[in-house]
Amino acid sequence: MMTEASREDVARRIYTPAVDIIKRKDDLEVVADMPGVDEKTLDVMIEKNTLTIYGKVLQEPAENLTLKSSEYGIGDYKRIFTISEEIDRDRIQATVKNGVLRITLPKAEAVKSRKIAVAAAD
């Protein structure tokens, strides 16, 4: 019999979630489809210039069920992005709803385009 802990050791299948990246005026939004994931099983990590998203899908035990057709596999989600220096890391926000992760990456103040008043030099 497999215990809960030993089941964790078995290599899980990892899928790449479909992602949209939207460029906006003050930030970037990353939208990822991760069906089966919620806030308790999702990790968003930043280390140096890498943004990693990892979502765990908890599979419900099937009772006396025989799989007849399968169009999607069940496993975890992982995706790694490289972020530029111009992102304000302290203000990154992430939310998850109905299996969709949304991460807002605000642009650092210094690089926001600013309108500079031009004074006539004489």
Add this chain to the structure above:
Amino acid sequence: MFWTGIEEVERMFEPLRELERMSRSLARLSAPRGVEFPPVNISENTEGAVITAELPGIEPSDVEISIKGNSLTLKGNRKANELKEGEFYQRQERCAGEFDRTLELPFEINAEKVAARYARGVLTLFAPRAESEKPKKITISSE
């Protein structure tokens, strides 16, 4: 530039995934649209079938489930991101739009008893067999 070199980095570190993604988008091109969305898994037992569909980012009220005989139809609309002026996609992989998918089960469904649940972007349906379809145990009487 923001986000420079993402694609390059990903390609470097995830060549297999990139390949998988490419083959998936190729498959999407050759398959008639709407056929593979939402992807479903179907399991069966003597009581009926359990159907799970990956439908991330949908409000449960936006999905219409209808049953007729042995077919089950999932209909709805997966809304696209609302882009304001000056906003644009740097990358777009998620599909959006209307879907209408009919699944044929190998038995007649007891429409009255179909149960549906939506959680974490996954729709789970239980479609029980109609009474007439259930296997019956026949007791042999001895004389």
